[in-house]
Amino acid sequence: MRTKKGSLRKVLVLSGALIFSAFAFFNAPVFAAEQKFDLKMAFAVEVPENDKAWGSINSMALDWAKNKLEKEGYKILIERNFLVPPSDLDKAAIPYAERGFDLFYVPCIGHGPELFFAAKAHPKMKFFYVAASLEGDLVPKGFAEKEIEIPKNLCVATQYGHLVACYLGGMVAGGITKSNKIGFLGGVEYPSIREKMDWMKMGVKEINPKADVSFNSWVGNWIDVAKGKEIAEAMHQKGVDVIMTYADGIATGASNFAKQHKGLYMINSMYPTQEIFPECVVADMIENEAGVMYSLMKAILDKKWDKYGGKWITTHIVQTDYFLPYNPVLQINPNLRSLIPEKVLKAIDAKTAEFKAGKVKIPLLVERENPKFKLRPIGFPGEK
Numbered sequence: 001m002r003t004k005k006g007s008l009r010k011v012l013v014l015s016g017a018l019i020f021s022a023f024a025f026f027n028a029p030v031f032a033a034e035q036k037f038d039l040k041m042a043f044a045v046e047v048p049e050n051d052k053a054w055g056s057i058n059s060m061a062l063d064w065a066k067n068k069l070e071k072e073g074y075k076i077l078i079e080r081n082f083l084v085p086p087s088d089l090d091k092a093a094i095p096y097a098e099r100g101f102d103l104f105y106v107p108c109i110g111h112g113p114e115l116f117f118a119a120k121a122h123p124k125m126k127f128f129y130v131a132a133s134l135e136g137d138l139v140p141k142g143f144a145e146k147e148i149e150i151p152k153n154l155c156v157a158t159q160y161g162h163l164v165a166c167y168l169g170g171m172v173a174g175g176i177t178k179s180n181k182i183g184f185l186g187g188v189e190y191p192s193i194r195e196k197m198d199w200m201k202m203g204v205k206e207i208n209p210k211a212d213v214s215f216n217s218w219v220g221n222w223i224d225v226a227k228g229k230e231i232a233e234a235m236h237q238k239g240v241d242v243i244m245t246y247a248d249g250i251a252t253g254a255s256n257f258a259k260q261h262k263g264l265y266m267i268n269s270m271y272p273t274q275e276i277f278p279e280c281v282v283a284d285m286i287e288n289e290a291g292v293m294y295s296l297m298k299a300i301l302d303k304k305w306d307k308y309g310g311k312w313i314t315t316h317i318v319q320t321d322y323f324l325p326y327n328p329v330l331q332i333n334p335n336l337r338s339l340i341p342e343k344v345l346k347a348i349d350a351k352t353a354e355f356k357a358g359k360v361k362i363p364l365l366v367e368r369e370n371p372k373f374k375l376r377p378i379g380f381p382g383e384k
Helices: 002-027 054-071 086-098 112-121 160-176 191-207 225-237 249-259 290-301 342-357 365-369
Strands: 039-044 076-081 103-109 126-130 154-157 181-186 212-218 242-246 265-270 281-286 311-313 330-332
Touching: 039 054, 039 086, 039 290, 054 076, 054 103, 054 290, 086 103, 086 112, 103 112, 103 191, 103 290, 112 126, 112 154, 126 290, 160 191, 160 242, 160 265, 160 281, 160 330, 160 342, 181 191, 181 225, 181 249, 191 212, 191 242, 191 342, 191 365, 212 225, 225 242, 225 249, 242 249, 249 265
Parallel strands: 039 076, 039 103, 103 126, 126 154, 154 311, 181 212, 181 242, 242 265, 265 281
Antiparallel strands: 281 330
16 A cells, blocks of 8 residues: 555645646747747857947847838847957857848958858858958958959948948038048058048048148057057047047047047047037947848748849938938037038038939949959949
């Protein structure tokens, strides 16, 4: 009898455990890996997430694209990776390829050497990155044009939309300087970043041909806030009264210095930094890729990736056959708008309209560096 009672007790305990396990299973939250998604995207950048610059603006863009697609009825998973060293971007893609992700998205320039081969190594996952020149940007150095064939699972874009913002920002700088000395502060000296600085200077010269644009400084990273402040101080001592930046967190240091020195003004890139420094940031050259993110994800969902894969496509400030536009482009601080002469504001509006209509043709970096190469970005408005 004792044995039978013991067996019965074990059966009851086991049955109860099974019932509890089943209840827990059906009532437990389903983790992301177990859910069914219409699209899974991985995102990676080399900067911090909440830097009020490139990391922050991309987080906002991801949220916008995801929300727009979810309102259309799709279930979207986006996994975000920050502070990824450029040399590790190809390695960062591996676990996502193994997990069956649809898209590995890197909104940065200068990383083609890593991601070009990653796309070849993982043909079932789509890839995206940005490039402005061929060797060392789109593909590794040493590639002849005949060897350059963009894999069908890779879409590369230019940042033409932001180049326009840089030009317009330069027009603002040329219009507000009193000393005719304008400084340019950059993070890492990628060819694509030099191109942005070139467009800023062209904008300056359109408004103010006499302006001195020879004050240039590169830090070599994106996060040294103290160095940004130090460089701004050195420029200020030389008579610079407007500093234009493409420098992520470094611009924060420079803006902090400008905030404390009346008459020194900033024009920053990427994020609307005038929200943080309303006293000194006259305008922001916004770099918002939300429309690009949405367009690529929608193409995958609609099974229209072939339109993008294997191509080098331009972005723009108007909607094209490929991407929604960069928007906004140039954001002027309403508190400091009065610093900009009215004729300069009108010139900026007129130039913006010309860019939108395709009436302005400024050769891209790849066209200047490789005039004989046939490989060019496509997708400009009105292009056949």
